[in-house]
Amino acid sequence: MAPATASRRSEAEGEGRDLTLKWSGRISLTARILALNIFALALLAGGFFYLDSYRTRILDNRTAQASREARLIAAAMVSTPADHRSDLALRLARDTDTRIRLFAADGTPVADTRAMGLRNFVLVDPNKEGWGLQAARFLDAIIDTVVNAPRAPLYRERKAGTEWPDVRTARTTQAAPATVWRAPDRTPVITAAAGLGDGEVVMTTVNARDVTQTVRLERFRLGVVLAIVTLVSIFLSLFLARTIVRPLRRLSRAAVRVRLGRAREVVVPRLPSRRDEIGSLARALSDMSQALRARIDATEAFAADVTHEMKNPLASLRSAVDGLANVKDPALQERLLAIVRDDVHRLDRLITDISEASRLDAQLSRAKFDAVDVLAMLAALIEQRGTRGIERGVRIRFDNRVRGDALVMGEGARLERVFENLFDNAVSFSPDNGLITVAATLSDDDLVIRVEDEGPGVPEEAREAVFRRFQSIRPENEEFGKHSGLGLAIARTIVEGHQGTIAVESREDRLSGARFVVRLPLAPG
Incomplete structure (x- = not known):
């Protein structure tokens, strides 16, 4: 990590040296524009x-x-x-x-x-x-x-x-x-x-x-020409200063306000009427500030959610630990120790998922994508689950409707995590001896993977909420704390990091159950 950071820093310093101005960098852009035009007038x-x-x-x-x-x-x-x-x-x-x-x-x-x-x-x-x-x-x-x-x-x-x-x-x-x-x-x-x-x-x-x-x-005659050219030069200099320096100064002030964080929502001018480089810079800075604000808001919300989610097992753990000091009954002590072990496992699972979710965006932005055969990956994952055995007699069937290979540019380990999470979710909602169907098809330039279960399905009003962090609709008979509520959120982050989409739909056969649809762009060629 350190060599890569040092390399990026050296590249940035090299690019900065290419753009460095020695003595003229201390002079304002307006003064330089005027000086350039005055120099031309001096030649005249x-x-x-x-x-x-x-x-x-x-x-x-x-x-x-x-x-x-x-x-x-x-x-x-x-x-x-x-x-x-x-x-x-x-x-x-x-x-x-x-x-x-x-x-x-x-x-x-x-x-x-x-x-x-x-x-x-x-x-x-x-x-x-x-x-x-x-x-x-x-x-x-x-x-x-x-x-x-x-x-x-x-x-x-x-x-x-x-x-x-x-x-x-x-x-x-x-x-x-x-x-x-x-x-x-x-x-x-x-x-x-x-x-x-x-x-x-x-x-x-x-x-x-x-x-x-x-x-x-x-x-x-020369004086008249010089006077006219001087007036035109001053007008053009002021025009350039107005069209170049003023918007740059506005963008600079907005960037300073963003850096100081003195306003909750700093509005960076987008200059929609400009189609030149300054307009592109303004819109890029505006998008960057909005993305930065969205990331800050997401970080704050994530921190608040983490605090809320960790308070429950910590409160249960504290209560059990305090009770152990006062309880003398061995049976009751064993029950309290079981609660402690469950809470510790729950905290460990929660911290692991939180750690992965918090680092996922940065890791995906630095990941090097390779061609991944998603169909072979799905077949291997389903075969592994069948070999290990699935709880409550749930079965998984792979319906491959794609002829040949279906290569996707991505990171194989991350894509495996997406489908593992979807399989875990489908198994947890499936009834005893239920059937999970995994279908693969092609649609235009996308590979479409559908994971269907026979569970109760997802209410239409909650189909977006299930992908939020710590937002989970769990089966009534599931043991409390078994899932962290981050699985689908992690799956969406990974899929979107691969330029794909993930959504939940109702089954087309009108049977009960949910259908999760993952769309991934095929590799070029």
Whole structure:
């Protein structure tokens, strides 16, 4: 028994280790559901990092475009007389939507399209914008900080050309890479310069506000998607918490009440409308609690019945023992000793039957069933009784109507006990020289055994009570205490443990007597 218990314990511990959660097991299921959905949202929020790279690519394209435009404008200026370069710069500035400036070799400004009246490069004062754009700039600053975007230098006007890094580079290399500046409203300003020869330089300036507007538009779309997904995720998380966590919490509280035993009848919610695993768990727990309550009630009733049944022989035994101390008559003493012996035998038989009845359910649940030939078993039992001789001339006849074997999955010793009890019961109720008929037939996939006697029969209102523990209707001429009242109860427990049924009926031939019918399922195949 100990090795089997240890084996089951080790198997349970192994299964428990497979389901063990380390650090996450300390967090509630609701929090884990929310964390999982928030993690998915965080992956979606990573799209803001993509927008930063998207903005970088756009600026790279715009700076390359500004460098090309500066070189083309420089080439056009070189082929134009010096007195017409201002007019050409004004026309090109209108066409390219840029501010164009010409610087002499010493860095002195020669021409400026803004001074000519073309105001296509105007920086926006952020203090004069509405709250929407201010909020957008604040969000730009937050995102740039989160994604660790490089911070461009602040754009400011310079008088001399030598103060511009693009101009200084273009004086020596003829073409300089474009530079990205940051306007006061956080929009990019791109400057590019190209040399004309002899130290003269042309510089273009453009406020690429469209880049910021494009990025903000994409970010707004991503933010709308993120907000919708967040709301849907929160709703689904709460829905999951409501449909999973709440019923589990109710089942847990009910299980705690069952464990504490604070209520006589703890109602475990069965959740009949649910057809998922939680519904199956709820119904399993409900059935388990009901079976546990039924077993507890049966144990309490059994204990009360045992106490009641043992009081009678104990009272008789105590009275006889007390009388022995005061009685001097040898004949009377012998009678008292006979009472003591009968009471001791009765207690021994009662304790033996009680012990078997109390262990029967647990033993049947652990028993290993084998194929049992019930017909051969019945023939052997009847032959043994005939060999030993049956009291009062009672005879037993076996009417086997089954061709071949009839195998039943079960435990042979237990099934023998069933039929032994039925034979004892039939013999005790049979009249002198009576006949007991044992018939075996097949009905569908069941083996049906009928045990009929010629006794007084069982009243219809008592046909269920005779299978209860300590409930017995005994013959009037039977010696008191000869039976414990557990035989038929033990027989029913064994039969039901073999997935069968046992019942008592009237005889079909309308003769007096009782018929006990046992149905056992045949073994597969």
